[in-house]
Amino acid sequence: MDGEEQIDTAPTGHGDEVEVGFLAPRIHAAPFPGMQITGYVLSMALTLAAFGLVAYHWLPLSSLVTVILVLAFIQAALQLGIFMHLREARGTAWHLPVLALALFVGLGIVGFSIWIMLFKSGVS
Amino acid sequence: MSMREWITHLIKLLFPPQVLLPDIVGIDIGLTVGAIAIMVYLTVRHRWGWLWREWLTTVDHKKIGIMYLIAALVMLFRGGVDALMIRTQLIGPRAHFMGAQQYDEVFTTHGTVMIFFMAMPMVFALFNAAVPLMIGARDVAFPRLNAISFWIFAFGAILLNISFSIGGSPSAGWMSYPPYSELAYNPGVGENYFLLSLQVAGIGTIATGINFLVTVLRMRAPGMSLSKMPIFAWSALITSSLVLFAFPPLTVALGLTMLDRLFGASFFTVAHQGMPMMYVNLFWIFGHPEVYILIMPAFGIFSEVVPVFSRKALFGYEAMVGSLLAISFLSYGVWVHHFFEMGAGPGVNVFFGLSTMLIAIPTGVKMFNWLFTMWGGRIRLTVPMLWQLAFIPTFVVGGATGVMLAAVPADYQYHNSYFMIAHFHNVIVGGTVFGVLSGMYYWWPKMFGWKLNQRQATWAFAFFVAGFWVTFMPQYFLGLEGMTRRMATYPAGLGWTSLNWWSTMGSYLMAVGFLIMVYNIIWSRLHPDWDTTGDPWDGRTLEWSLPSPAPEYNFARIPHVRSRDEWWAMKREGRTDDVKISADSVQPIHVPRNSAMPIMLAAAFFVGSIGMVFSWFWMAILGGLGVVAALAYGSFADYSELTIDAAHVLKTEAAMGRVDS
Numbered sequence: 001m002d003g004e005e006q007i008d009t010a011p012t013g014h015g016d017e018v019e020v021g022f023l024a025p026r027i028h029a030a031p032f033p034g035m036q037i038t039g040y041v042l043s044m045a046l047t048l049a050a051f052g053l054v055a056y057h058w059l060p061l062s063s064l065v066t067v068i069l070v071l072a073f074i075q076a077a078l079q080l081g082i083f084m085h086l087r088e089a090r091g092t093a094w095h096l097p098v099l100a101l102a103l104f105v106g107l108g109i110v111g112f113s114i115w116i117m118l119f120k121s122g123v124s
Numbered sequence: 125m126s127m128r129e130w131i132t133h134l135i136k137l138l139f140p141p142q143v144l145l146p147d148i149v150g151i152d153i154g155l156t157v158g159a160i161a162i163m164v165y166l167t168v169r170h171r172w173g174w175l176w177r178e179w180l181t182t183v184d185h186k187k188i189g190i191m192y193l194i195a196a197l198v199m200l201f202r203g204g205v206d207a208l209m210i211r212t213q214l215i216g217p218r219a220h221f222m223g224a225q226q227y228d229e230v231f232t233t234h235g236t237v238m239i240f241f242m243a244m245p246m247v248f249a250l251f252n253a254a255v256p257l258m259i260g261a262r263d264v265a266f267p268r269l270n271a272i273s274f275w276i277f278a279f280g281a282i283l284l285n286i287s288f289s290i291g292g293s294p295s296a297g298w299m300s301y302p303p304y305s306e307l308a309y310n311p312g313v314g315e316n317y318f319l320l321s322l323q324v325a326g327i328g329t330i331a332t333g334i335n336f337l338v339t340v341l342r343m344r345a346p347g348m349s350l351s352k353m354p355i356f357a358w359s360a361l362i363t364s365s366l367v368l369f370a371f372p373p374l375t376v377a378l379g380l381t382m383l384d385r386l387f388g389a390s391f392f393t394v395a396h397q398g399m400p401m402m403y404v405n406l407f408w409i410f411g412h413p414e415v416y417i418l419i420m421p422a423f424g425i426f427s428e429v430v431p432v433f434s435r436k437a438l439f440g441y442e443a444m445v446g447s448l449l450a451i452s453f454l455s456y457g458v459w460v461h462h463f464f465e466m467g468a469g470p471g472v473n474v475f476f477g478l479s480t481m482l483i484a485i486p487t488g489v490k491m492f493n494w495l496f497t498m499w500g501g502r503i504r505l506t507v508p509m510l511w512q513l514a515f516i517p518t519f520v521v522g523g524a525t526g527v528m529l530a531a532v533p534a535d536y537q538y539h540n541s542y543f544m545i546a547h548f549h550n551v552i553v554g555g556t557v558f559g560v561l562s563g564m565y566y567w568w569p570k571m572f573g574w575k576l577n578q579r580q581a582t583w584a585f586a587f588f589v590a591g592f593w594v595t596f597m598p599q600y601f602l603g604l605e606g607m608t609r610r611m612a613t614y615p616a617g618l619g620w621t622s623l624n625w626w627s628t629m630g631s632y633l634m635a636v637g638f639l640i641m642v643y644n645i646i647w648s649r650l651h652p653d654w655d656t657t658g659d660p661w662d663g664r665t666l667e668w669s670l671p672s673p674a675p676e677y678n679f680a681r682i683p684h685v686r687s688r689d690e691w692w693a694m695k696r697e698g699r700t701d702d703v704k705i706s707a708d709s710v711q712p713i714h715v716p717r718n719s720a721m722p723i724m725l726a727a728a729f730f731v732g733s734i735g736m737v738f739s740w741f742w743m744a745i746l747g748g749l750g751v752v753a754a755l756a757y758g759s760f761a762d763y764s765e766l767t768i769d770a771a772h773v774l775k776t777e778a779a780m781g782r783v784d785s
Binding site: 094102105108109112113115116117118119 | 341369373399401402405406409456457460466467468469472
């Protein structure tokens with residue numbers, strides 16, 4: 001919010017810090033959690049929108065799935081960016097490569113599940 | 125009359141047909157009397173304050189580890205009694221000790237208790253007892269969260285365990301497949317107990333995963349890079365990441381089933397276009413990594429035990445870490461092998477069959493590394509080492525039959541037969557249980573300060589392992605003879621009688637082994653053989669540089685780690701005095717304060733869950749409000765740390781002879 005402020009990195013002394021640009025330490029400091037409150041309101045709105053779409057049949061089924069997926073991705077980005085400190089790290093930002101791995105495994109599970117459950121379309 | 129017929133006859137005399145075994149009313153009375161007796165004892169001996177201060181509100185990882193261990197051993201007893209009931213029912217053809225419904229409830233409870241409430245807490249007990257000490261930390265990263273994890277797990281376990289006497293047990297197997305687990309086929313509250321207890325305990329498990337992930341990554345002593353970390357800490361790191369990825373699909377599967385049962389949704393019902401097989405898919409996305417969550421810590425334990433009792437550094441450290449990582453990665457791509465028969469088609473089945481077989485490669489690497497560590501070493505046959513030696517052939521057989529099961533066409537024959545039952549008991553008992561028992565005997569002196577009698581422990585080992593082989597080897601052949609799992613009874617003349625009789629006898633031998641184990645613990649407590657050195661096994665890693673049990677703050681002075689087996693290197697290089705402090709350098713130590721919030725939070729979860737089980741929604745809301753209140757209190761409470769002043773540290777360390785003069 002109020003500008004990015006470089007803080008002293010706290011070396012852990014384990015010897016597994018690295019010098020890679022996008023993993024460099026950075027941290028936000030703001031006196032008032034304005035971003036968090038905005039994020040909270042936005043995520044509530046996104047959740048209610050998704051619920052409303054399903055409960056009140058605002059959209060036909062074909063476009064419903066797409067819209068809900070888009071809402072879900074925005075929601076996930078909000079959560080990661082605002083509440084899960086995606087862009088912040090006191091030391092090397094090790095969580096970024098780990099998050100990429102999580103995304104890989106998560107998408108793999110979803111993709112495989114679709115592939116596995118496709119047999120339903122052959123049966124029914 | 126042959127000996128075999130005579131024993132069967134004797135058991136039938138003792139337990140006449142169709143008597144509920146054990147009689148639930150009798151158990152209820154026994155539990156009530158026991159609870160009253162404990163309360164009277166605590167009141168008479170004025171131990172309530174002690175119990176509250178020292179245990180119920182503690183955030184010390186060492187005490188939480190001990191509580192996990194006690195809970196796990198109690199659950200091992202409960203799950204073991206269920207196993208004995210199952211085996212007694214199957215001792216001969218047409219034996220009706222239990223009705224089919226009760227038999228279903230017993231095997232469901234056996235599986236659920238053993239996986240979720242015995243194996244998991246046993247693993248977490250050893251994580252808590254050993255990991256912070258071996259990485260040179262004063263506690264886990266989030267001590268209060270650690271206490272929350274334990275109490276949520278404990279109340280989840282209580283929830284499942286009271287089901288049989290209050291309302292009815294779940295009966296749909298430990299996987300609880302729909303549609304049988306749905307309301308249409310399974311009315312009553314039993315399944316609700318299953319869903320809620322696993323859901324609640326799962327929260328605790330995920331929190332433990334986060335805790336140990338951060339602990340291992342952030343709390344290591346200076347100088348301990350990832351490549352100098354003990355393998356058990358590596359296994360804790362990898363297990364924790366598996367927990368984080370694996371438990372959310374279970375949460376989703378249980379949550380959707382709960383919506384089906386309690387609120388009339390139809391995610392997995394047969395009616396209204398539900399997809400029961402989607403539950404199976406979600407469950408095994410969790411379920412397969414779960415079995416690696418159970419076995420990885422055992423791999424870690426053996427990687428600690430083998431070098432210590434062979435007096436050699438671990439062979440192929442990098443290959444050990446690499447194979448752990450490879451197994452954990454592969455474990456996400458194999459789950460369909462639990463349901464090849466669903467009919468997803470040859471493409472899907474071949475892919476998952478092959479990926480399953482791939483896992484045998486890194487596992488084989490580990491086997492050879494343990495063997496090469498022992499090769500040429502000076503082996504001491506202590507109890508932890510005996511369990512390790514028993515593990516190797518057992519796990520090789522279990523792994524090989526696993527590869528047999530992964531062959532898709534053959535799996536159409538093996539699936540859900542006793543061959544499969546024998547396989548997974550072979551790997552879970554022979555791998556995980558042997559592993560955690562090895563770890564329990566290994567770290568027991570560090571946890572309690574006294575050693576377990578080795579001779580008695582060896583007898584327990586001998587009975588348990590012999591019983592294990594006698595129980596499960598016949599089951600492979602029963603499977604090949606066509607006996608399927610979960611049969612409440614079977615007719616004579618199928619060639620199953622003799623194999624089943626032997627299997628039952630084996631389970632009794634295992635029970636004797638367990639009884640000796642309990643006797644061993646009680647006897648050794650009454651005749652304590654105190655571990656005054658802190659290093660009873662001539663260990664290699666940092667936990668053995670501490671006194672047994674470690675003081676509240678673990679390390680008076682955080683060590684600077686220079687090599688992989690740091691304590692061993694210190695002993696070789698004559699640097700053991702490095703662990704001592706001197707009167708002028710001693711610093712005050714900050715430790716987290718006790719907190720009543722974790723047990724209150726867990727109790728609120730318990731109340732809310734009871735409300736959900738019986739659909740008393742006022743009670744569920746009450747419990748939910750309790751959870752919110754506990755969390756709010758936890759967020760705003762004053763958490764100033766407790767400071768142990770330097771004089772007290774000096775006095776404690778001096779009493780243990782750890783101060784430089």
